[in-house]
Amino acid sequence: MSASSQLKKTSIYKDFYPITDIKYLIEADKQLSNPRNYKFPHAKSVGALKLIPKVLIDWWFEHVVGSLKRADKSVKQEYKRMSYDFIRRKIFHTDYTVLAGHLLAEKIQPVTLKQSAILCLLHDIGRFEIITTGPLVINADHGYVSGEIIRRDMKRKEIVNVLEKIFNVDEMIEAVSVHSIATYEGKNVFARFLRDADKTSLIAEMRGLLKMLHYTIPPEIFWDVSKEVRRSYISEKKIYNESKKTGADMLIQYISFPFQFYFPETYNFAISHKLVHHLVGLYKKYVKNKDEELTREVLKSLTRGSEATNIDDPMEKE
Numbered sequence: 001m002s003a004s005s006q007l008k009k010t011s012i013y014k015d016f017y018p019i020t021d022i023k024y025l026i027e028a029d030k031q032l033s034n035p036r037n038y039k040f041p042h043a044k045s046v047g048a049l050k051l052i053p054k055v056l057i058d059w060w061f062e063h064v065v066g067s068l069k070r071a072d073k074s075v076k077q078e079y080k081r082m083s084y085d086f087i088r089r090k091i092f093h094t095d096y097t098v099l100a101g102h103l104l105a106e107k108i109q110p111v112t113l114k115q116s117a118i119l120c121l122l123h124d125i126g127r128f129e130i131i132t133t134g135p136l137v138i139n140a141d142h143g144y145v146s147g148e149i150i151r152r153d154m155k156r157k158e159i160v161n162v163l164e165k166i167f168n169v170d171e172m173i174e175a176v177s178v179h180s181i182a183t184y185e186g187k188n189v190f191a192r193f194l195r196d197a198d199k200t201s202l203i204a205e206m207r208g209l210l211k212m213l214h215y216t217i218p219p220e221i222f223w224d225v226s227k228e229v230r231r232s233y234i235s236e237k238k239i240y241n242e243s244k245k246t247g248a249d250m251l252i253q254y255i256s257f258p259f260q261f262y263f264p265e266t267y268n269f270a271i272s273h274k275l276v277h278h279l280v281g282l283y284k285k286y287v288k289n290k291d292e293e294l295t296r297e298v299l300k301s302l303t304r305g306s307e308a309t310n311i312d313d314p315m316e317k318e
């Protein structure tokens with residue numbers, strides 16, 4: 001069965017599964033050594049997805065399936081060559097983000113569970129079009145593209161009528177548009193929330209994302225932290241995507257995410273669910289050219305929050 005027909009046949013309106021916690025994400029991620037094994041949606045996110053009006057789910061699918069159909073031969077051959085399916089990886093990421101958002105929205109008051117589910121489902125809608133126009137064009141500003149796709153489709157009455165009952169649509173589009181920019185200082189609460197949910201999900205997906213990078217980075221440098229990334233991290237400066245050159249760089253960038261969360265609830269969540277520990281554990285285990293100073297700074301990611309003083313030593317766990 002082709003990927004697109006398989007996606008078409010998927011219905012989330014089957015059974016309701018209660019949502020428990022995010023630890024399963026790390027487990028699921030480990031099993032996702034080949035994203036082709038992954039079926040949308042993961043059982044745990046169904047409860048959150050069911051809050052979304054069906055017309056919006058169909059709309060999202062329409063873009064995913066449409067992109068798959070439009071992907072030209074060279075793109076498909078490239079996926080085959082790498083035995084890696086970026087599209088499925090991004091569907092998986094969307095699924096993760098919906099769940100992470102749901103768990104955060106239970107704690108973060110201004111955003112409802114329904115608003116969270118919709119924002120997270122739609123946040124990468126432009127990703128699929130970007131990926132299918134070239135296999136490695138993964139650094140384009142997909143947030144902007146996603147926002148423009150949503151704006152364009154607001155001509156469709158069946159979609160805008162539903163969205164308007166749930167959001168101020170302009171605010172929602174802005175949140176999607178800015179979710180991937182390097183820094184956001186604005187006050188849009190949906191933008192702040194979405195950026196936190198996206199990062200929470202990415203942290204949990206770390207192993208899978210590193211695996212994806214293995215296709216493009218030579219193994220002999222994979223676990224070395226580049227000088228520029230090290231310097232930025234130590235001096236608490238933002239690590240930009242452009243300066244990342246290795247898998248270790250990506251790990252260090254993600255270890256800096258907890259310092260960027262907007263809501264203290266997100267940080268506490270990432271600590272209590274051992275997500276930050278997971279990153280630090282990967283650092284301890286794999287990074288080759290670490291030194292005392294870098295390690296000391298990395299460990300700070302575990303104690304930034306005021307409520308995070310009584311946590312166990314993560315090294316014992318990994």
Ligand SMILES: [Fe+2]
Pocket residue numbers: 123124142143179180198
């Ligand atoms: Fe994104």
